[in-house]
Amino acid sequence: MRLSIAYEECVVKELIASDRLLQFRLNLILTKEKKSENEAYISIFKNEIMNDVFRLQKYMTLLQNKS
Numbered sequence: 807m808r809l810s811i812a813y814e815e816c817v818v819k820e821l822i823a824s825d826r827l828l829q830f831r832l833n834l835i836l837t838k839e840k841k842s843e844n845e846a847y848i849s850i851f852k853n854e855i856m857n858d859v860f861r862l863q864k865y866m867t868l869l870q871n872k873s
Contacts, residue, residue: 811856811859813848813851815844815847818847818850818851818855819847821855822847822850828850828854831850831854832846832847832850835849835850
């Protein structure tokens with residue numbers, strides 16, 4: 807199973823708005839890492855959201871292999 811994910815800033819912003827952990831991570835990136843808002847959104851997409859996507863992809867592959 808292969809997934810193709812494209813970065814969409816408005817979707818990332820909406821996801822962050824609904825997730826307290828991502829809000830905390832955004833604040834950390836902006837204050838501690840001193841990145842711009844755009845860089846912070848891209849960082850969250852690459853490091854947080856894509857990790858979740860890869861975990862889900864691995865889960866689905868393992869589930870298919872068990873069948």
